[in-house]
């Protein structure tokens with residue numbers, strides 16, 4: 001979304017024919033693929049090119065000639081500027097079809113292995129307010145839209161709280177309402193922004209690395225518990241106390257109010273001490289009677305209800321009878337491991353982040369599950385043939401790697417361990433398909449079930465059940 005556009009041509013009367021990667025729409029003009037953000041299949045429009053490469057181009061809709069019949073009015077006032085929900089103008093049913101196709105295409109074009117019919121994607125029951133966690137950034141440099149710039153209006157007060165614009169690290173789109181989380185999240189953010197302005201608390205200058213209000217994380221659990229973590233750029237206890245007291249008194253429903261002082265240049269807080277100002281240090285999520293403690297640094301699937309459906313699919317594909325040894329690789333805070341622990345003999349969880357492993361152990365204790373053990377470290381270093389000799393050959397392996405998929409060494413150790421079943425949960429069908437092509441050496445795909453965790457985005461989760469041949 002650069003403002004310094006090179007003078008490239010306007011392509012007239014372009015028909016959008018499909019959706020493509022990164023949530024863009026796609027057109028074909030004289031054998032050239034043109035990616036068009038916020039287009040809809042069926043749109044006919046004049047498209048101004050912004051970037052041209054040898055094999056493809058990127059452009060934006062300059063003039064709509066005939067909008068697609070499937071278009072819907074986006075709910076969000078920030079649609080088209082905010083990088084978040086790029087598919088709000090597409091009906092939810094159509095979004096689901098696109099995600100189903102994304103999974104099928106990856107299996108056909110990348111994995112190139114036989115697979116059974118893909119069961120219809122499990123759509124999200126809530127398509128709004130489905131996120132349990134949101135993170136906002138405060139900035140002294142509000143992003144000005146093209147319309148605002150063209151209007152000639154002056155914007156002397158550019159303090160903002162919202163989201164980064166892709167490709168503009170120092171500017172933030174001021175958000176009035178985001179519909180991805182319960183409206184309480186909007187009210188808390190708006191209150192802190194208003195309070196900050198009223199009391200003269202400096203909004204962070206991301207270029208100068210100066211200021212007080214930096215970021216805000218809001219978690220609203222399905223149990224109703226609410227966590228707020230305010231990141232500030234100065235260790236000024238008077239200001240911190242004033243802000244925290246005001247938030248606590250305005251929002252008594254907050255059960256965990258925390259802050260962190262960060263004077264570093266980057267705004268990651270993984271290495272910093274977070275101070276609990278009021279309430280408990282964690283909130284709890286609940287799933288089938290299991291309680292999961294979530295601290296400010298803990299990972300938890302952001303769509304709680306769909307996480308339950310995702311884990312239920314994983315459990316179904318694992319076909320546990322009760323006496324199995326299960327490995328849960330990339331276990332995070334051990335949620336899948338604990339979810340399965342009641343239905344098998346023993347679970348071994350492995351994960352990179354030591355704090356997540358600590359959470360997993362705590363959650364095992366909270367739930368009285370003594371048939372689990374967890375290990376922290378890089379998968380390719382931890383999961384070795386020695387590790388398997390020591391902990392036992394697994395009957396079932398659940399793998400849920402990050403977007404990059406699995407390291408080839410890890411795939412090889414899994415193939416040598418040869419569990420009866422593998423359940424591969426993935427947030428990236430392309431890398432999952434790449435890994436499946438290797439796993440296919442010894443395994444057949446038994447079942448494929450996509451799950452939608454993120455309505456209005458192009459992201460899709462996919463679960464594949466595999467059986468040793």
Ligand SMILES: C[S@@+](CC[C@H](N)C(=O)[O-])C[C@H]1O[C@@H](n2cnc3c(N)ncnc32)[C@H](O)[C@@H]1O
Nearest residue numbers: 330331332335351352353377378379400401402
């Ligand atoms: C998609 S998350 C899965 C989390 C968990 N299964 C859940 O549902 O909550 C992927 C996890 O893999 C971990 N991870 C990433 N790279 C890793 C590596 N090289 N070795 C071990 N774990 C890794 C991440 O920290 C993250 O917790």
